[in-house]
Amino acid sequence: MPWPIHRPRRLRDHPGLRELIRETKVSPADLIYPIFVVSGQKIKKPIPSLPDQYHLSPDLAAALAQDFAKKGGKALILFGIPDHKDDKGASGAEAQGPVPLAIKAIKDKVPDLVVITDVCLCEYTSHGHCGLVEKGQVLNDPTLPLLAEQALAHAQAGADMVAPSDMMDGRVGAIRQTLDAAGYENIPIMAYSAKYASGFYGPFRDAAGSAPAFGDRKGYQMDPANRLEARLEVELDLAEGADIVMVKPAGYYLDIVREIRDLTNRPVAAYQVSGEMAMIKAASQIGVLDYKTVVLESLVSIKRAGADLILTYFAPEVLPWL
Numbered sequence: 443m444p445w446p447i448h449r450p451r452r453l454r455d456h457p458g459l460r461e462l463i464r465e466t467k468v469s470p471a472d473l474i475y476p477i478f479v480v481s482g483q484k485i486k487k488p489i490p491s492l493p494d495q496y497h498l499s500p501d502l503a504a505a506l507a508q509d510f511a512k513k514g515g516k517a518l519i520l521f522g523i524p525d526h527k528d529d530k531g532a533s534g535a536e537a538q539g540p541v542p543l544a545i546k547a548i549k550d551k552v553p554d555l556v557v558i559t560d561v562c563l564c565e566y567t568s569h570g571h572c573g574l575v576e577k578g579q580v581l582n583d584p585t586l587p588l589l590a591e592q593a594l595a596h597a598q599a600g601a602d603m604v605a606p607s608d609m610m611d612g613r614v615g616a617i618r619q620t621l622d623a624a625g626y627e628n629i630p631i632m633a634y635s636a637k638y639a640s641g642f643y644g645p646f647r648d649a650a651g652s653a654p655a656f657g658d659r660k661g662y663q664m665d666p667a668n669r670l671e672a673r674l675e676v677e678l679d680l681a682e683g684a685d686i687v688m689v690k691p692a693g694y695y696l697d698i699v700r701e702i703r704d705l706t707n708r709p710v711a712a713y714q715v716s717g718e719m720a721m722i723k724a725a726s727q728i729g730v731l732d733y734k735t736v737v738l739e740s741l742v743s744i745k746r747a748g749a750d751l752i753l754t755y756f757a758p759e760v761l762p763w764l
């Protein structure tokens with residue numbers, strides 16, 4: 443008998459055959475594009491730490507949303523940068539804040555686009571922590587009503603889904619109760635469930651001006667060394683009513699994405715964070731990586747690991763490549 447009998451290369455030679463047997467495909471409907479919104483009009487200010495991302499006023503956020511939808515984009519997630527910050531993050535729940543106004547402007551122009559909002563205090567607090575602070579401690583339970591109020595303000599403005607990213611215990615339940623009590627029982631919650639205390643958020647914190655003024659986030663975000671704890675976080679969020687669970691960051695946490703995929707039948711999202719993008723951009727700029735190849739590889743890897751949805755700054759750029 444000739445040897446070898448099995449030659450996996452037979453199915454690799456022809457590009458068409460390769461496509462026929464491709465196991466994982468990234469499609470436009472998998473991608474959620476994060477954008478940063480501010481108050482005002484006609485503002486489109488580049489964010490130095492996040493190449494190709496902008497601070498956008500609601501009118502120009504709507505214009506960008508329209509452009510994104512024309513290219514085949516399906517969903518955005520909004521981050522608000524308020525005019526004023528205080529120690530309680532009160533501006534996060536204002537009906538006239540940048541996020542509610544941007545939701546309305548986007549919904550006016552592109553009603554079919556899915557508009558998701560990030561819910562957290564860190565963009566709105568003067569100290570940059572994701573919860574209320576007392577004597578250097580980030581308080582859990584007193585933070586919950588503030589997060590719930592913010593989520594409600596987003597739902598009232600027309601958000602299609604809210605996404606709490608603060609990592610306080612019990613916040614999914616608190617938000618669910620508040621939304622339900624106000625008649626928003628059909629607004630889903632995408633929970634940042636396994637969110638790690640990662641060094642890869644650096645560029646985002648510059649963009650949002652949300653770096654903690656003291657200490658770090660290790661008291662509420664997860665230790666990168668822990669896998670079983672990610673299962674626990676997801677189980678708790680699901681028990682509290684989360685509709686979609688998220689792992690964040692994505693690229694260095696593909697084992698966790700797979701773990702969570704195998705744990706639940708709910709949709710799993712993964713957030714390819716600012717530092718993951720920054721590394722790819724920087725390495726491509728100095729000519730050591732081919733940009734398009736590695737961007738697509740990074741996304742297909744996140745899907746292959748088990749993510750149904752990917753939050754990624756590359757979204758508008760990759761749409762024409764898919």
Ligand code: PBG
Nearest residue numbers: 562564607642643646715716717
């Ligand atoms: C916090 C939040 C962060 C990101 C999304 N939501 C930053 C943090 O936890 O410090 C990071 C996103 C990124 O790095 O792209 N509300």
